[in-house]
Amino acid sequence: MNVASTGNTVGKVTSAGGPGFGNKRSEGLSGKILLKVSDLKVSYGGIEAVRGISFDVPEGEIVTLIGANGAGKSSTLRSIVGLEKPASGSITFNGMELTSMGTEQIVKNGITLVPEGRRVFVNLSVYENLRMGAYLRNDDLAKDLDWVYSLFPRLKERHWQAAGTLSGGEQQMLAIARALMSRPQMIMMDEPSLGLAPIIVQEVFDIIREINHQGMTILLVEQNANMALKAADKGYVMETGRITLSGTGKDLAENQEVKEAYLGKSRK
Numbered sequence: 303m304n305v306a307s308t309g310n311t312v313g314k315v316t317s318a319g320g321p322g323f324g325n326k327r328s329e330g331l332s333g334k335i336l337l338k339v340s341d342l343k344v345s346y347g348g349i350e351a352v353r354g355i356s357f358d359v360p361e362g363e364i365v366t367l368i369g370a371n372g373a374g375k376s377s378t379l380r381s382i383v384g385l386e387k388p389a390s391g392s393i394t395f396n397g398m399e400l401t402s403m404g405t406e407q408i409v410k411n412g413i414t415l416v417p418e419g420r421r422v423f424v425n426l427s428v429y430e431n432l433r434m435g436a437y438l439r440n441d442d443l444a445k446d447l448d449w450v451y452s453l454f455p456r457l458k459e460r461h462w463q464a465a466g467t468l469s470g471g472e473q474q475m476l477a478i479a480r481a482l483m484s485r486p487q488m489i490m491m492d493e494p495s496l497g498l499a500p501i502i503v504q505e506v507f508d509i510i511r512e513i514n515h516q517g518m519t520i521l522l523v524e525q526n527a528n529m530a531l532k533a534a535d536k537g538y539v540m541e542t543g544r545i546t547l548s549g550t551g552k553d554l555a556e557n558q559e560v561k562e563a564y565l566g567k568s569r570k
């Protein structure tokens with residue numbers, strides 16, 4: 303269904319085909335689709351975790367996938383970066399097919415993942431964690447280190463501190479900073495707000511917006527639909543392996559079904 307042609311900005315996605323945004327917001331700041339996922343399926347043994355989803359990430363935008371636990375969000379991100387092999391479907395980035403590439407090659411091509419649960423190296427210092435993020439590069443890291451430390455001054459103050467001694471929020475910031483050290487063109491974040499206090503969640507989202515303002519394309523996965531939809535240009539709702547709704551962040555946030563299912567607001 304072509305969303306624009308219905309005059310309705312939140313599109314119900316009923317088939318495995320691409321949801322499509324018509325002409326309305328389909329083109330990012332540069333007018334270019336950076337990541338294109340088409341009919342992606344991911345299975346674990348006999349279990350189909352992702353059942354044929356399609357979505358686009360335009361260059362320069364924040365796109366969010368929201369959905370409950372078990373919807374298939376992490377499986378989607380992990381397959382984009384080559385950590386799970388898709389059962390079928392296509393993933394292109396800058397027009398290049400990624401499904402036959404390994405993770406290293408995908409990272410070298412400009413995609414990075416901030417994994418669910420942060421996964422910082424707890425015994426290594428902040429600085430060493432940041433160096434790990436740049437391990438596929440052998441050029442001078444000083445400029446990027448300056449850049450991430452300017453984004454995260456608290457990390458700079460903790461340069462030599464073991465990552466395991468940082469607070470949850472600081473570890474999340476470190477995980478994002480580490481991912482930025484690979485100098486990605488697109489950063490994917492898997493539930494960056496999980497387990498953090500509301501005020502820290504706000505800080506994480508401020509950083510997400512700031513990185514985006516600096517030109518970074520962002521694919522954000524969240525159960526925290528409220529914050530994610532506020533930040534995102536476009537959103538997709540995932541339910542048990544399928545995309546069931548799509549629209550602008552704003553329109554999805556105002557959609558009755560989304561409100562009831564994901565924003566904790568019941569119909570009055």
Ligand SMILES: Nc1ncnc2c1ncn2[C@@H]1O[C@H](COP(=O)(O)OP(=O)(O)O)[C@@H](O)[C@H]1O
Binds near residue numbers: 346351369373378
């Ligand atoms: N390594 C795995 N082995 C088997 N099943 C898995 C594995 N990872 C995820 N799953 C299953 O796939 C489904 C989707 O999981 P996941 O992608 O982690 O969802 P989400 O990130 O939205 O919570 C769930 O039913 C989950 O139990």
Ligand SMILES: [Mg+2]
Binds near residue numbers: 375377418492
């Ligand atoms: Mg997950």
